[in-house]
Amino acid sequence: MDTNIIIRALINDMIALPQRNDMNINSEHITMLEGGNTARNSSSGRRGQRARKSVVIPRRQHRALGLHTLPTTAVSYEDATLIHRVWKRYVREALGIEQGDVLPTVDEKGHDPICQALMKMELHGAKIKVLESKCETLVGLIGVVVLETKNIFKIVSTDDRLRSIPKQDSVFCITIGNIEVVAYGKQLLTRSAERSVKKIKAILDFSSVD
Amino acid sequence: MSSKKQQPAFQGKECFSRMNFLFQASMLMAGKNNALSAYYGELCRSIAKKAVLKIDPNIKRQMCKRCSLALKPGITADLHAETRRKRRKSLKNSDNVDENTSMTLTCHQCGFRRQFIVNPNYNFWLDNEESVVESITLGNNKPESKQKQSLISDKETKETTTK
Numbered sequence: 001m002d003t004n005i006i007i008r009a010l011i012n013d014m015i016a017l018p019q020r021n022d023m024n025i026n027s028e029h030i031t032m033l034e035g036g037n038t039a040r041n042s043s044s045g046r047r048g049q050r051a052r053k054s055v056v057i058p059r060r061q062h063r064a065l066g067l068h069t070l071p072t073t074a075v076s077y078e079d080a081t082l083i084h085r086v087w088k089r090y091v092r093e094a095l096g097i098e099q100g101d102v103l104p105t106v107d108e109k110g111h112d113p114i115c116q117a118l119m120k121m122e123l124h125g126a127k128i129k130v131l132e133s134k135c136e137t138l139v140g141l142i143g144v145v146v147l148e149t150k151n152i153f154k155i156v157s158t159d160d161r162l163r164s165i166p167k168q169d170s171v172f173c174i175t176i177g178n179i180e181v182v183a184y185g186k187q188l189l190t191r192s193a194e195r196s197v198k199k200i201k202a203i204l205d206f207s208s209v210d
Numbered sequence: 211m212s213s214k215k216q217q218p219a220f221q222g223k224e225c226f227s228r229m230n231f232l233f234q235a236s237m238l239m240a241g242k243n244n245a246l247s248a249y250y251g252e253l254c255r256s257i258a259k260k261a262v263l264k265i266d267p268n269i270k271r272q273m274c275k276r277c278s279l280a281l282k283p284g285i286t287a288d289l290h291a292e293t294r295r296k297r298r299k300s301l302k303n304s305d306n307v308d309e310n311t312s313m314t315l316t317c318h319q320c321g322f323r324r325q326f327i328v329n330p331n332y333n334f335w336l337d338n339e340e341s342v343v344e345s346i347t348l349g350n351n352k353p354e355s356k357q358k359q360s361l362i363s364d365k366e367t368k369e370t371t372t373k
Contacts, residue, residue: 067248
């Protein structure tokens, strides 16, 4: 029991001489703290441990941190409305419209650039409504988009629950203040990061095909 | 050709405003929902990667390099000032304490540490007036003043990249 000897030597200095012989160390009462291992504590070992963490997160750790999913009750509607408020300002800036403005119709001059901008718009934070869907239970849902993947919108409704809505086979209505934009989910099938870079194919001109 | 070249006065404008929005959303969610904040941060960076645009270093430093979480010191990150041990002797001699101090920013979520050396003599290139080639002011002036710092610094980066 070398720990016993070490402790005895340590305490010896603190106790007056006549009482030293009465000292009794109960080995059960000794508590070792973790990290007491001297071999590990050497400077070289610590330096090795502290070696630079890789900038990339390993997939396993990524999952352990809970970064790859959002639980169904993770986002409250209040938080979603906060994002939505920021989004409104962003949209006005991106489309260059003021509050109360009306979008130009097809035959008016500014129609094309606004359509282009709408296609490239960020949809996180948008308030959407499902107008049509293959799945009937989804029709009529209103919520704020918090997450977008290639095929799915995840929206938060007033009951604080996260719902996934497949884009394909659905028609959405995006509300920007007083403006309502109807978007076909089929056209939105892109990863959101790629959308701003992706070139938009012009609608097929049938006359030229023939 | 020349008329075509003039048209895009501010290339990547919609990407910048998109990134600006995502960064703000990420900042909003930090502390409330870290996973979401990290997601928005990641998206902001991936858009920059896709469109080959540079994020201003001041903005970049507010996101975790590893997990893209928006770092708010005290809420999602720890900020420490550290003095290097090796040079402690010289510290006594020199009056300037700042020289040997470094700031360490530790992300709460993934534990990534980032160190910034505090040096009052160092001049940031983007703060240098020479780095600005041209500055672009957006057409509508009203929202300009309201816009948050991030977009403006985003624009600065744009200016430097055009060089």
